[in-house]
Amino acid sequence: MDAIIVEHLVKRYAHTLAVDDISFALPRGGILGLLGGNGAGKTTTISMLLGLLVPTSGSITVLGHDMACDRFAALERMNFSSPYIALPGRLTVAENLRVYGHLYNVPKLEARIGALTEQFNLGKFLHRPAGQLSSGQKTRVALAKALINKPALLLLDEPTASLDPDTGDYVRTVLEDYRREANAAILLASHNMAEVERLCDTVLMMKAGKIVDRGPPEELIARYGREDLEQVFLDIARNPEIAA
Amino acid sequence: MKASLRRIWGMIYRHVAIYRGSWPRTVEIAYWPTLNMLIWGFTASYFMHVQPGAGAVAGALLAGVLLWEITLRGQLGVTFTFLEEIWSRNLGHIFVSPLRPAEMVASLLAVSLIRTLIGLFPATIIAYLLYHYNILLLGPVLFLFFVNLMFMGWWIALAIVALLFRYGAGAEALAWTIAFGITPLACVFYPVTALPVWLQPVALALPSAHIFAGMRAALFQNAADWPDLAQAVALNIVWMLAAITVFRGEFRRARVRGALISIGE
Numbered sequence: 001m002d003a004i005i006v007e008h009l010v011k012r013y014a015h016t017l018a019v020d021d022i023s024f025a026l027p028r029g030g031i032l033g034l035l036g037g038n039g040a041g042k043t044t045t046i047s048m049l050l051g052l053l054v055p056t057s058g059s060i061t062v063l064g065h066d067m068a069c070d071r072f073a074a075l076e077r078m079n080f081s082s083p084y085i086a087l088p089g090r091l092t093v094a095e096n097l098r099v100y101g102h103l104y105n106v107p108k109l110e111a112r113i114g115a116l117t118e119q120f121n122l123g124k125f126l127h128r129p130a131g132q133l134s135s136g137q138k139t140r141v142a143l144a145k146a147l148i149n150k151p152a153l154l155l156l157d158e159p160t161a162s163l164d165p166d167t168g169d170y171v172r173t174v175l176e177d178y179r180r181e182a183n184a185a186i187l188l189a190s191h192n193m194a195e196v197e198r199l200c201d202t203v204l205m206m207k208a209g210k211i212v213d214r215g216p217p218e219e220l221i222a223r224y225g226r227e228d229l230e231q232v233f234l235d236i237a238r239n240p241e242i243a244a
Numbered sequence: 245m246k247a248s249l250r251r252i253w254g255m256i257y258r259h260v261a262i263y264r265g266s267w268p269r270t271v272e273i274a275y276w277p278t279l280n281m282l283i284w285g286f287t288a289s290y291f292m293h294v295q296p297g298a299g300a301v302a303g304a305l306l307a308g309v310l311l312w313e314i315t316l317r318g319q320l321g322v323t324f325t326f327l328e329e330i331w332s333r334n335l336g337h338i339f340v341s342p343l344r345p346a347e348m349v350a351s352l353l354a355v356s357l358i359r360t361l362i363g364l365f366p367a368t369i370i371a372y373l374l375y376h377y378n379i380l381l382l383g384p385v386l387f388l389f390f391v392n393l394m395f396m397g398w399w400i401a402l403a404i405v406a407l408l409f410r411y412g413a414g415a416e417a418l419a420w421t422i423a424f425g426i427t428p429l430a431c432v433f434y435p436v437t438a439l440p441v442w443l444q445p446v447a448l449a450l451p452s453a454h455i456f457a458g459m460r461a462a463l464f465q466n467a468a469d470w471p472d473l474a475q476a477v478a479l480n481i482v483w484m485l486a487a488i489t490v491f492r493g494e495f496r497r498a499r500v501r502g503a504l505i506s507i508g509e
Contacts, residue, residue: 013502047505050340054500076342085336088258095261102254103341105247129265145337 001064003028003153003185004049009058011044011209018044020209021058026185026202028152031175033196033217034189035229036206037237042189045206046155049187050080063152074153076104081146082157083139089131093122093141096130097148104149116144119174136167143171147178154178154186160195168192172199193230203229205236212242251343255351259325260358273363277313281367284309285375304463306377308432310367311389311459315430315452316423317363318397321356323404323419330413330507339504345495352405353398360394382459385468389455392473395480396451397423399487406487406494412507431456451476451483 004026011019019041026032034042047053049060051071060067062074087096094113101109117123120140125133130141139160146154159175160168172195179186190196196203197217205213205220213220213236217229224232236242263270288302329335338348371377379386400423407415429443430452436444447453454476461469498504 043505044502047502052336052339052499052504053502054496072342072344075340080337080340082336086333087337088262088332088334090265090332091258091261092265095258099254099258099261100337100341102250102257103338103343105250105342 001028002026002061003030003063004032004187005059005061006045006049007059009045009048009060010056011041011048011053012056017209019048019055022204022206022209022211023058024204024211024214026153026187028185029179029183030202031179031186031188031200033200033203034187034206035191035193035196035203035233039208040206041209042206043157044209046157046187046189049155050078051075076149077151078153078155079104079146079149079151080155080157081142081159083135083142083159083161084157087130087138087141087145090129092127093130093133094126096141097144100145100148106149112148116147120144135162136164139163139167139171143174150182152182152184154184156186157189158191159188160190160192168195175199193228193233197229205233207236207242212236247342248344248347251341251347252351252354255338255343255348256354256358259328259351259355262328270362273317273359274366277310277317277363277367278370280309280313281306281370282374285371285377288377289375300464302375303377304460305433306371306375307379307382307459307463308456310364310371310379311393311456312427312430312432312452313364313367314360314390314393315397315400317360318356318394319401319404319423320397320419321359322352322398322401323408325352325355325359326405326408327413327416327419330408330416335504335507345492349402349491352401356398356401357394360397382462385458385462385473388473389459392451392455392476392480395484396455399480399484400426402484402487402491406491408507409491409494409498409503412503426450426452429453435460449479451479454479 002025007023009019009022022045034045036042044053048055049062051067063077065071065074067074091099097113097116098109101112106112117126120143122140122144125137130138133141160171163171175186176199178184188196188199200217202215203217203220204211220232221229224235226232226235284305288305291298292302329338368379371379404418404422407418429447429450431447432452435457436447436453439447454472457472458469461467
Protein backbone atom coordinates (compact mmCIF):
# COMPACT_ATOMS: atom_id res chain seq x y z
CA MET A 1 0.00 0.00 0.00
CA ASP A 2 1.25 3.47 -0.86
CA ALA A 3 1.74 6.05 1.88
CA ILE A 4 1.02 8.90 -0.53
CA ILE A 5 -0.94 8.89 -3.78
CA VAL A 6 -1.14 12.22 -5.60
CA GLU A 7 -3.22 12.41 -8.78
CA HIS A 8 -3.39 15.37 -11.15
CA LEU A 9 -2.74 17.87 -8.40
CA VAL A 10 -3.15 21.53 -9.34
CA LYS A 11 -2.82 24.67 -7.24
CA ARG A 12 -3.69 27.93 -8.88
CA TYR A 13 -3.54 31.32 -7.16
CA ALA A 14 -5.06 34.43 -8.70
CA HIS A 15 -2.21 35.07 -11.14
CA THR A 16 0.07 32.08 -10.59
CA LEU A 17 -0.02 28.40 -11.38
CA ALA A 18 2.02 27.12 -8.42
CA VAL A 19 1.54 23.38 -9.04
CA ASP A 20 0.62 22.20 -12.51
CA ASP A 21 -0.99 18.75 -12.78
CA ILE A 22 1.47 16.57 -10.89
CA SER A 23 0.99 12.90 -10.03
CA PHE A 24 3.19 10.61 -7.97
CA ALA A 25 3.13 7.89 -5.34
CA LEU A 26 5.33 7.11 -2.34
CA PRO A 27 5.32 3.48 -1.17
CA ARG A 28 5.50 2.50 2.51
CA GLY A 29 9.11 2.31 3.60
CA GLY A 30 10.26 4.50 0.71
CA ILE A 31 12.07 7.83 0.73
CA LEU A 32 11.08 10.29 -1.96
CA GLY A 33 13.08 13.42 -2.69
CA LEU A 34 11.36 16.56 -3.92
CA LEU A 35 13.89 18.72 -5.74
CA GLY A 36 13.63 22.02 -7.53
CA GLY A 37 14.75 25.62 -7.42
CA ASN A 38 13.01 28.37 -5.52
CA GLY A 39 9.43 28.73 -6.74
CA ALA A 40 9.39 25.26 -8.31
CA GLY A 41 6.33 24.25 -6.26
CA LYS A 42 7.91 22.07 -3.55
CA THR A 43 6.59 23.97 -0.55
CA THR A 44 3.16 24.30 -2.13
CA THR A 45 3.08 20.54 -2.75
CA ILE A 46 4.13 19.75 0.84
CA SER A 47 1.58 22.22 2.19
CA MET A 48 -1.18 20.44 0.27
CA LEU A 49 0.05 17.05 1.51
CA LEU A 50 -0.18 18.39 5.07
CA GLY A 51 -3.67 19.79 4.61
CA LEU A 52 -2.48 23.38 5.15
CA LEU A 53 -3.50 24.29 1.64
CA VAL A 54 -6.55 23.23 -0.35
CA PRO A 55 -5.74 22.10 -3.92
CA THR A 56 -7.50 23.75 -6.84
CA SER A 57 -8.08 20.29 -8.33
CA GLY A 58 -6.73 16.77 -8.14
CA SER A 59 -6.62 14.36 -5.24
CA ILE A 60 -4.29 13.43 -2.39
CA THR A 61 -4.58 10.15 -0.49
CA VAL A 62 -2.35 9.82 2.57
CA LEU A 63 -2.12 6.48 4.41
CA GLY A 64 -5.43 5.48 2.85
CA HIS A 65 -7.25 8.70 3.79
CA ASP A 66 -8.55 11.25 1.32
CA MET A 67 -7.06 14.56 2.46
CA ALA A 68 -10.06 16.46 1.10
CA CYS A 69 -12.51 14.94 3.56
CA ASP A 70 -10.60 12.88 6.12
CA ARG A 71 -7.35 14.75 6.74
CA PHE A 72 -7.29 14.50 10.53
CA ALA A 73 -7.22 10.67 10.42
CA ALA A 74 -4.10 10.94 8.25
CA LEU A 75 -2.52 13.74 10.32
CA GLU A 76 -2.63 11.54 13.43
CA ARG A 77 -0.25 9.10 11.72
CA MET A 78 2.11 11.54 10.05
CA ASN A 79 4.42 14.30 11.21
CA PHE A 80 6.43 17.16 9.84
CA SER A 81 9.64 19.02 10.48
CA SER A 82 11.03 22.20 8.98
CA PRO A 83 13.72 24.58 10.20
CA TYR A 84 11.50 27.41 8.97
CA ILE A 85 8.69 26.65 11.43
CA ALA A 86 9.78 27.11 15.02
CA LEU A 87 8.75 25.37 18.20
CA PRO A 88 7.66 27.75 20.98
CA GLY A 89 10.95 29.25 22.13
CA ARG A 90 9.83 30.10 25.65
CA LEU A 91 8.85 26.54 26.47
CA THR A 92 11.53 24.12 27.55
CA VAL A 93 12.39 21.19 25.32
CA ALA A 94 10.53 18.82 27.66
CA GLU A 95 7.44 21.06 27.68
CA ASN A 96 7.49 21.27 23.89
CA LEU A 97 7.64 17.49 23.57
CA ARG A 98 4.86 17.16 26.13
CA VAL A 99 2.61 19.58 24.21
CA TYR A 100 3.05 17.69 20.94
CA GLY A 101 2.75 14.35 22.72
CA HIS A 102 -0.70 15.43 23.90
CA LEU A 103 -1.65 16.79 20.46
CA TYR A 104 -0.73 13.46 18.86
CA ASN A 105 -2.31 11.49 21.73
CA VAL A 106 0.92 9.58 22.38
CA PRO A 107 0.46 6.72 24.87
CA LYS A 108 2.91 6.51 27.81
CA LEU A 109 4.14 9.97 26.92
CA GLU A 110 6.82 10.40 29.59
CA ALA A 111 8.41 7.08 28.59
CA ARG A 112 8.34 8.16 24.92
CA ILE A 113 9.95 11.50 25.81
CA GLY A 114 12.60 9.57 27.76
CA ALA A 115 13.33 7.36 24.75
CA LEU A 116 13.60 10.35 22.40
CA THR A 117 15.79 12.17 24.92
CA GLU A 118 18.18 9.24 24.83
CA GLN A 119 17.98 8.75 21.05
CA PHE A 120 18.67 12.41 20.25
CA ASN A 121 20.90 13.09 23.24
CA LEU A 122 18.65 15.88 24.54
CA GLY A 123 19.35 15.29 28.23
CA LYS A 124 21.71 18.24 28.73
CA PHE A 125 19.18 20.81 27.52
CA LEU A 126 15.86 19.07 28.16
CA HIS A 127 14.84 21.73 30.68
CA ARG A 128 16.19 24.73 28.80
CA PRO A 129 13.91 27.03 26.75
CA ALA A 130 13.90 25.88 23.13
CA GLY A 131 14.62 29.44 21.98
CA GLN A 132 18.02 29.39 23.71
CA LEU A 133 19.35 26.35 21.84
CA SER A 134 21.92 26.29 19.05
CA SER A 135 20.81 25.47 15.47
CA GLY A 136 22.02 21.89 15.81
CA GLN A 137 20.23 21.40 19.11
CA LYS A 138 17.03 22.91 17.68
CA THR A 139 17.17 20.52 14.75
CA ARG A 140 17.52 17.55 17.08
CA VAL A 141 14.54 18.75 19.11
CA ALA A 142 12.51 19.32 15.94
CA LEU A 143 13.27 15.79 14.81
CA ALA A 144 12.36 14.40 18.23
CA LYS A 145 9.04 16.27 17.92
CA ALA A 146 8.57 14.87 14.40
CA LEU A 147 9.05 11.31 15.65
CA ILE A 148 7.06 11.64 18.88
CA ASN A 149 4.04 9.81 17.48
CA LYS A 150 6.11 7.20 15.60
CA PRO A 151 4.66 8.45 12.31
CA ALA A 152 4.06 6.14 9.38
CA LEU A 153 4.77 9.11 7.11
CA LEU A 154 7.32 11.82 7.77
CA LEU A 155 7.46 15.03 5.73
CA LEU A 156 10.71 16.91 6.00
CA ASP A 157 11.51 20.31 4.56
CA GLU A 158 15.27 20.95 4.46
CA PRO A 159 15.93 18.73 7.50
CA THR A 160 19.67 19.55 7.61
CA ALA A 161 19.63 23.21 6.55
CA SER A 162 22.19 25.29 8.49
CA LEU A 163 23.67 22.25 10.23
CA ASP A 164 27.37 21.49 10.43
CA PRO A 165 28.47 18.37 8.47
CA ASP A 166 28.72 16.23 11.61
CA THR A 167 25.20 17.03 12.83
CA GLY A 168 23.87 16.73 9.27
CA ASP A 169 25.34 13.25 8.98
CA TYR A 170 23.88 12.35 12.37
CA VAL A 171 20.41 13.44 11.23
CA ARG A 172 20.65 11.40 8.01
CA THR A 173 21.64 8.32 9.99
CA VAL A 174 18.65 8.81 12.30
CA LEU A 175 16.31 9.06 9.31
CA GLU A 176 17.76 5.94 7.68
CA ASP A 177 17.41 4.00 10.94
CA TYR A 178 13.85 5.21 11.48
CA ARG A 179 12.77 4.27 7.96
CA ARG A 180 14.24 0.80 8.40
CA GLU A 181 12.89 0.13 11.90
CA ALA A 182 9.37 1.55 11.43
CA ASN A 183 8.97 0.84 7.71
CA ALA A 184 8.05 4.52 7.53
CA ALA A 185 7.73 6.52 4.35
CA ILE A 186 9.65 9.80 4.16
CA LEU A 187 9.13 12.69 1.79
CA LEU A 188 12.10 15.00 1.74
CA ALA A 189 12.47 18.44 0.19
CA SER A 190 16.09 19.48 0.13
CA HIS A 191 18.66 21.54 -1.70
CA ASN A 192 21.44 19.30 -0.42
CA MET A 193 22.04 17.01 -3.39
CA ALA A 194 24.48 14.73 -1.58
CA GLU A 195 21.85 14.19 1.08
CA VAL A 196 19.23 13.35 -1.52
CA GLU A 197 21.57 10.93 -3.28
CA ARG A 198 22.29 9.17 -0.01
CA LEU A 199 18.75 8.95 1.35
CA CYS A 200 16.26 8.85 -1.49
CA ASP A 201 15.04 5.86 -3.48
CA THR A 202 13.31 8.10 -5.97
CA VAL A 203 13.62 11.77 -6.86
CA LEU A 204 11.03 14.10 -8.37
CA MET A 205 12.56 17.06 -10.19
CA MET A 206 10.18 20.03 -10.12
CA LYS A 207 10.31 23.17 -12.21
CA ALA A 208 7.66 25.85 -12.65
CA GLY A 209 5.10 23.75 -10.82
CA LYS A 210 5.61 20.63 -12.95
CA ILE A 211 7.43 17.38 -12.41
CA VAL A 212 9.93 17.53 -15.25
CA ASP A 213 11.76 14.30 -14.49
CA ARG A 214 11.75 11.47 -12.00
CA GLY A 215 13.61 8.34 -11.07
CA PRO A 216 16.24 6.88 -8.72
CA PRO A 217 19.20 9.29 -8.23
CA GLU A 218 21.72 7.03 -9.96
CA GLU A 219 19.36 6.56 -12.91
CA LEU A 220 18.91 10.33 -13.32
CA ILE A 221 22.65 10.88 -13.12
CA ALA A 222 23.20 8.24 -15.85
CA ARG A 223 20.39 9.60 -18.02
CA TYR A 224 21.84 13.11 -18.03
CA GLY A 225 25.39 11.79 -18.40
CA ARG A 226 26.54 13.62 -15.28
CA GLU A 227 28.67 12.76 -12.26
CA ASP A 228 26.26 13.66 -9.51
CA LEU A 229 22.75 14.89 -8.80
CA GLU A 230 23.85 18.48 -8.38
CA GLN A 231 24.91 18.61 -12.03
CA VAL A 232 21.58 17.08 -13.05
CA PHE A 233 19.79 19.71 -10.97
CA LEU A 234 21.75 22.50 -12.68
CA ASP A 235 21.07 21.03 -16.14
CA ILE A 236 17.37 21.06 -15.47
CA ALA A 237 17.32 24.45 -13.75
CA ARG A 238 19.31 26.16 -16.54
CA ASN A 239 17.68 24.54 -19.55
CA PRO A 240 14.93 26.92 -20.64
CA GLU A 241 13.29 24.24 -22.78
CA ILE A 242 12.48 22.05 -19.78
CA ALA A 243 9.01 22.87 -18.41
CA ALA A 244 8.84 25.98 -20.56
CA MET B 245 -13.57 12.02 22.97
CA LYS B 246 -10.62 11.21 25.23
CA ALA B 247 -8.16 12.03 22.44
CA SER B 248 -10.01 15.26 21.75
CA LEU B 249 -9.86 16.34 25.41
CA ARG B 250 -6.18 15.46 25.48
CA ARG B 251 -5.45 17.64 22.46
CA ILE B 252 -7.32 20.52 24.12
CA TRP B 253 -5.34 19.94 27.32
CA GLY B 254 -2.11 19.92 25.28
CA MET B 255 -2.84 23.43 24.06
CA ILE B 256 -3.89 24.64 27.53
CA TYR B 257 -0.71 23.13 28.98
CA ARG B 258 1.33 24.93 26.31
CA HIS B 259 0.08 28.32 27.53
CA VAL B 260 0.02 27.51 31.24
CA ALA B 261 3.69 26.49 30.89
CA ILE B 262 4.51 29.95 29.49
CA TYR B 263 2.93 31.72 32.46
CA ARG B 264 4.45 29.27 34.92
CA GLY B 265 7.89 30.13 33.62
CA SER B 266 7.44 33.90 33.43
CA TRP B 267 6.23 35.97 36.38
CA PRO B 268 6.18 39.25 34.34
CA ARG B 269 3.60 37.67 32.02
CA THR B 270 1.48 36.56 34.95
CA VAL B 271 1.68 40.03 36.50
CA GLU B 272 0.70 41.57 33.15
CA ILE B 273 -2.59 39.63 33.19
CA ALA B 274 -3.66 41.42 36.40
CA TYR B 275 -1.97 44.76 35.70
CA TRP B 276 -4.68 46.65 33.80
CA PRO B 277 -7.69 45.42 35.80
CA THR B 278 -5.86 46.37 38.99
CA LEU B 279 -4.84 49.78 37.63
CA ASN B 280 -8.39 50.44 36.43
CA MET B 281 -9.79 49.49 39.81
CA LEU B 282 -7.37 51.83 41.59
CA ILE B 283 -8.22 54.80 39.32
CA TRP B 284 -11.98 54.31 39.43
CA GLY B 285 -11.93 53.30 43.08
CA PHE B 286 -10.30 56.58 44.11
CA THR B 287 -12.68 58.44 41.80
CA ALA B 288 -15.65 56.75 43.49
CA SER B 289 -14.20 57.57 46.92
CA TYR B 290 -13.90 61.21 45.91
CA PHE B 291 -17.53 61.28 44.74
CA MET B 292 -18.64 59.89 48.06
CA HIS B 293 -16.52 62.50 49.87
CA VAL B 294 -18.06 65.48 48.05
CA GLN B 295 -21.54 63.94 47.80
CA PRO B 296 -22.10 61.67 50.80
CA GLY B 297 -25.35 60.27 49.37
CA ALA B 298 -23.65 58.94 46.22
CA GLY B 299 -22.90 55.51 47.66
CA ALA B 300 -25.11 53.64 45.19
CA VAL B 301 -23.61 55.49 42.22
CA ALA B 302 -20.10 54.77 43.50
CA GLY B 303 -21.06 51.09 43.87
CA ALA B 304 -22.38 51.02 40.30
CA LEU B 305 -19.14 52.58 39.09
CA LEU B 306 -16.99 49.93 40.79
CA ALA B 307 -19.27 47.07 39.74
CA GLY B 308 -19.21 48.39 36.16
CA VAL B 309 -15.42 48.56 36.13
CA LEU B 310 -15.09 45.01 37.44
CA LEU B 311 -17.78 43.49 35.21
CA TRP B 312 -16.67 45.18 31.98
CA GLU B 313 -13.15 43.89 32.64
CA ILE B 314 -14.64 40.38 32.24
CA THR B 315 -15.45 41.11 28.59
CA LEU B 316 -12.18 42.93 27.93
CA ARG B 317 -10.03 40.24 29.60
CA GLY B 318 -12.08 37.44 28.01
CA GLN B 319 -11.53 38.89 24.54
CA LEU B 320 -7.86 39.65 25.09
CA GLY B 321 -7.37 36.19 26.60
CA VAL B 322 -8.43 34.54 23.33
CA THR B 323 -6.75 36.89 20.87
CA PHE B 324 -3.52 37.24 22.86
CA THR B 325 -3.27 33.45 23.16
CA PHE B 326 -3.76 33.07 19.40
CA LEU B 327 -1.26 35.86 18.68
CA GLU B 328 1.23 34.06 20.91
CA GLU B 329 1.20 31.21 18.36
CA ILE B 330 1.79 33.68 15.52
CA TRP B 331 4.64 35.42 17.35
CA SER B 332 6.34 32.13 18.18
CA ARG B 333 5.94 31.00 14.52
CA ASN B 334 4.31 27.84 15.82
CA LEU B 335 1.05 27.87 13.84
CA GLY B 336 2.54 25.70 11.09
CA HIS B 337 3.14 22.88 13.56
CA ILE B 338 -0.29 23.27 15.15
CA PHE B 339 -2.25 23.25 11.91
CA VAL B 340 -0.49 20.11 10.65
CA SER B 341 -1.16 18.29 13.92
CA PRO B 342 -4.44 16.40 14.46
CA LEU B 343 -5.81 19.36 16.47
CA ARG B 344 -9.21 20.22 15.02
CA PRO B 345 -10.17 23.92 14.66
CA ALA B 346 -12.98 23.43 17.19
CA GLU B 347 -10.48 21.98 19.66
CA MET B 348 -8.17 24.93 19.10
CA VAL B 349 -11.06 27.29 19.82
CA ALA B 350 -11.98 25.30 22.96
CA SER B 351 -8.40 25.61 24.23
CA LEU B 352 -8.34 29.36 23.47
CA LEU B 353 -11.56 29.84 25.46
CA ALA B 354 -10.24 27.76 28.37
CA VAL B 355 -7.00 29.76 28.54
CA SER B 356 -9.04 32.96 28.30
CA LEU B 357 -11.18 31.86 31.28
CA ILE B 358 -8.09 31.08 33.36
CA ARG B 359 -6.48 34.42 32.45
CA THR B 360 -9.68 36.34 33.25
CA LEU B 361 -10.09 34.75 36.68
CA ILE B 362 -6.44 35.38 37.54
CA GLY B 363 -6.61 38.91 36.14
CA LEU B 364 -9.70 39.95 38.06
CA PHE B 365 -8.82 38.41 41.41
CA PRO B 366 -6.50 41.21 42.65
CA ALA B 367 -8.92 43.94 41.45
CA THR B 368 -11.77 42.26 43.32
CA ILE B 369 -9.68 42.05 46.49
CA ILE B 370 -8.58 45.70 46.14
CA ALA B 371 -12.22 46.79 45.72
CA TYR B 372 -13.04 45.03 48.96
CA LEU B 373 -10.01 46.10 51.02
CA LEU B 374 -9.58 49.70 49.82
CA TYR B 375 -13.12 50.73 48.93
CA HIS B 376 -15.17 48.30 51.03
CA TYR B 377 -16.99 47.13 47.90
CA ASN B 378 -17.89 43.44 47.70
CA ILE B 379 -19.04 42.46 44.20
CA LEU B 380 -20.20 39.06 45.52
CA LEU B 381 -23.06 40.87 47.30
CA LEU B 382 -24.77 41.05 43.90
CA GLY B 383 -25.75 37.47 44.66
CA PRO B 384 -26.39 34.58 42.25
CA VAL B 385 -27.23 36.97 39.40
CA LEU B 386 -23.51 37.84 39.34
CA PHE B 387 -22.88 34.42 37.81
CA LEU B 388 -25.27 35.23 34.94
CA PHE B 389 -23.53 38.57 34.40
CA PHE B 390 -20.16 36.83 34.38
CA VAL B 391 -21.18 34.14 31.88
CA ASN B 392 -22.82 36.63 29.52
CA LEU B 393 -19.98 39.15 29.60
CA MET B 394 -17.44 36.36 29.08
CA PHE B 395 -19.42 35.12 26.08
CA MET B 396 -19.47 38.62 24.66
CA GLY B 397 -15.68 38.82 24.96
CA TRP B 398 -15.36 35.43 23.27
CA TRP B 399 -17.46 36.21 20.19
CA ILE B 400 -15.65 39.49 19.69
CA ALA B 401 -12.38 37.55 19.97
CA LEU B 402 -13.42 34.86 17.48
CA ALA B 403 -14.31 37.58 14.98
CA ILE B 404 -10.87 39.15 15.52
CA VAL B 405 -9.11 35.78 15.03
CA ALA B 406 -11.10 35.42 11.79
CA LEU B 407 -9.73 38.82 10.71
CA LEU B 408 -6.22 37.61 11.58
CA PHE B 409 -6.79 34.64 9.24
CA ARG B 410 -7.86 37.07 6.53
CA TYR B 411 -5.36 39.90 6.97
CA GLY B 412 -2.53 38.16 8.82
CA ALA B 413 -0.49 39.63 11.65
CA GLY B 414 -1.07 43.08 10.08
CA ALA B 415 -4.48 43.00 11.76
CA GLU B 416 -2.83 42.51 15.16
CA ALA B 417 -3.76 46.01 16.36
CA LEU B 418 -7.45 45.00 16.18
CA ALA B 419 -6.85 42.57 19.03
CA TRP B 420 -6.07 45.47 21.35
CA THR B 421 -8.55 48.03 20.12
CA ILE B 422 -11.90 46.52 19.09
CA ALA B 423 -13.35 45.70 22.52
CA PHE B 424 -12.05 48.98 23.97
CA GLY B 425 -13.66 50.75 21.00
CA ILE B 426 -17.02 49.17 21.82
CA THR B 427 -16.88 50.49 25.41
CA PRO B 428 -18.82 53.73 24.76
CA LEU B 429 -21.68 51.64 23.32
CA ALA B 430 -21.55 49.02 26.07
CA CYS B 431 -23.47 51.34 28.43
CA VAL B 432 -21.39 50.22 31.40
CA PHE B 433 -21.77 53.40 33.45
CA TYR B 434 -24.96 54.91 32.01
CA PRO B 435 -28.27 53.65 30.59
CA VAL B 436 -28.91 53.36 26.84
CA THR B 437 -31.09 56.48 27.03
CA ALA B 438 -27.98 58.54 27.78
CA LEU B 439 -26.81 57.94 24.19
CA PRO B 440 -28.01 59.96 21.18
CA VAL B 441 -31.19 58.45 19.76
CA TRP B 442 -29.49 57.32 16.55
CA LEU B 443 -26.87 55.36 18.51
CA GLN B 444 -29.31 53.61 20.82
CA PRO B 445 -30.24 50.75 18.40
CA VAL B 446 -26.53 49.95 18.03
CA ALA B 447 -26.08 49.79 21.80
CA LEU B 448 -29.22 47.70 22.20
CA ALA B 449 -27.87 45.18 19.69
CA LEU B 450 -25.02 44.46 22.10
CA PRO B 451 -25.59 42.14 25.08
CA SER B 452 -23.62 44.50 27.34
CA ALA B 453 -26.30 47.23 27.33
CA HIS B 454 -28.82 44.70 28.70
CA ILE B 455 -26.40 43.15 31.18
CA PHE B 456 -25.48 46.51 32.68
CA ALA B 457 -29.15 47.49 32.83
CA GLY B 458 -29.55 44.28 34.83
CA MET B 459 -26.60 45.25 37.02
CA ARG B 460 -28.14 48.65 37.81
CA ALA B 461 -31.48 46.98 38.59
CA ALA B 462 -29.70 44.62 40.99
CA LEU B 463 -27.81 47.49 42.66
CA PHE B 464 -30.45 50.20 42.79
CA GLN B 465 -33.66 48.18 43.10
CA ASN B 466 -32.24 44.99 44.55
CA ALA B 467 -34.10 43.06 41.85
CA ALA B 468 -33.15 40.87 38.90
CA ASP B 469 -34.06 42.37 35.52
CA TRP B 470 -35.00 39.10 33.81
CA PRO B 471 -36.27 40.56 30.51
CA ASP B 472 -32.99 42.41 29.98
CA LEU B 473 -30.97 39.32 30.95
CA ALA B 474 -33.01 37.16 28.55
CA GLN B 475 -32.29 39.65 25.75
CA ALA B 476 -28.59 39.55 26.61
CA VAL B 477 -28.57 35.74 26.38
CA ALA B 478 -30.44 35.77 23.06
CA LEU B 479 -28.12 38.42 21.59
CA ASN B 480 -25.04 36.53 22.78
CA ILE B 481 -26.29 33.37 21.03
CA VAL B 482 -26.94 35.25 17.78
CA TRP B 483 -23.56 37.04 17.85
CA MET B 484 -21.71 33.85 18.81
CA LEU B 485 -23.29 31.94 15.91
CA ALA B 486 -22.36 34.79 13.57
CA ALA B 487 -18.77 34.84 14.89
CA ILE B 488 -18.44 31.05 14.50
CA THR B 489 -19.73 31.29 10.92
CA VAL B 490 -17.23 34.04 10.09
CA PHE B 491 -14.41 32.12 11.83
CA ARG B 492 -15.14 28.92 9.90
CA GLY B 493 -15.43 30.78 6.61
CA GLU B 494 -12.16 32.67 7.08
CA PHE B 495 -10.34 29.54 8.21
CA ARG B 496 -11.50 27.71 5.08
CA ARG B 497 -10.54 30.66 2.86
CA ALA B 498 -7.14 30.86 4.57
CA ARG B 499 -6.55 27.21 3.62
CA VAL B 500 -7.46 28.00 0.02
CA ARG B 501 -5.30 31.15 -0.18
CA GLY B 502 -2.34 29.58 1.62
CA ALA B 503 -2.59 32.16 4.40
CA LEU B 504 -2.02 29.57 7.15
CA ILE B 505 1.56 29.23 5.90
CA SER B 506 2.35 32.93 5.91
CA ILE B 507 0.06 34.29 8.64
CA GLY B 508 2.94 35.56 10.79
CA GLU B 509 4.78 37.36 8.00
